[in-house]
Amino acid sequence: MTASNLNLFIVNNDPAIVTTLHNYLEKKFGPIFNVSVFNTGREALEKVDRSTQVVVLDNYLVGENGTDVRKSIKTKNPYARVIMYKSNEDAVHEINRYREITPVNKGEGPGGQWSRIGRPLHRIFTYPIHFLVKEFGVNKFVAIFLLSFITVLLVVYIAMQIIQ
Numbered sequence: 001m002t003a004s005n006l007n008l009f010i011v012n013n014d015p016a017i018v019t020t021l022h023n024y025l026e027k028k029f030g031p032i033f034n035v036s037v038f039n040t041g042r043e044a045l046e047k048v049d050r051s052t053q054v055v056v057l058d059n060y061l062v063g064e065n066g067t068d069v070r071k072s073i074k075t076k077n078p079y080a081r082v083i084m085y086k087s088n089e090d091a092v093h094e095i096n097r098y099r100e101i102t103p104v105n106k107g108e109g110p111g112g113q114w115s116r117i118g119r120p121l122h123r124i125f126t127y128p129i130h131f132l133v134k135e136f137g138v139n140k141f142v143a144i145f146l147l148s149f150i151t152v153l154l155v156v157y158i159a160m161q162i163i164q
Contacts, residue, residue, distance in 0.1 A: 006095075007051050008033045011044045011069070012058040012085065021056065021085070028092050041069030048076045054095060055082045 008025075012018050018037050025033060038044040041064045044055065055073055059066035070082045083094040132143040 005032055005034050007036075007053045008095075009036050009038060009044055009047070009052060009055040011038045011041055011055060011061070013039045013062050014058070017058070017085075025092065025095070029095070040064060041066070041072070045069065045072050045076065048073050048080065050077055050079075052077050052080045055080055056085050057082055058085050 010018055010021060012021070022035055022037070025035075036047065038047070041057070041061050044057075048055070052073075057066055057070055057073070061069065066084060070084065073080055073082055081094065128147050129140065129143045132138045132146070133140050138146075
């Protein structure tokens with residue numbers, strides 16, 4: 001595994017779903033995953049270790065309870081992100097969330113040098129929005145509106161000071 005790749009497990013006993021999900025993730029993210037596929041939760045549990053970062057887990061495994069398998073995975077590696085599979089879009093959304101909060105793929109992959117600049121800038125500009133949402137429970141769109149309003153107010157104020 002290279003430093004920029006995510007170690008991803010797909011646990012599902014339906015080969016069609018596994019192939020579809022694997023192709024969908026590759027199309028969406030490119031070749032940034034080291035993908036391992038398992039047909040049962042027991043097989044996956046044998047391979048889970050500290051390097052396992054993301055597990056896409058089918059809740060309806062034959063003869064196994066997905067919730068129990070999830071608990072066992074979290075026992076072996078509490079830092080692994082376990083996604084209970086519902087649809088491809090849900091899996092992509094959860095993986096995106098994982099990538100945003102985890103310092104993997106820095107400066108590599110589809111963005112190259114720009115992601116070294118883009119990610120920190122994105123974090124800087126979106127920090128006030130996340131702060132308002134988390135600390136004060138403000139709706140995300142209200143937070144964006146307030147911060148846009150304040151930004152325009154500051155720009156106008158600075159422009160008026162320069163003109164005078």
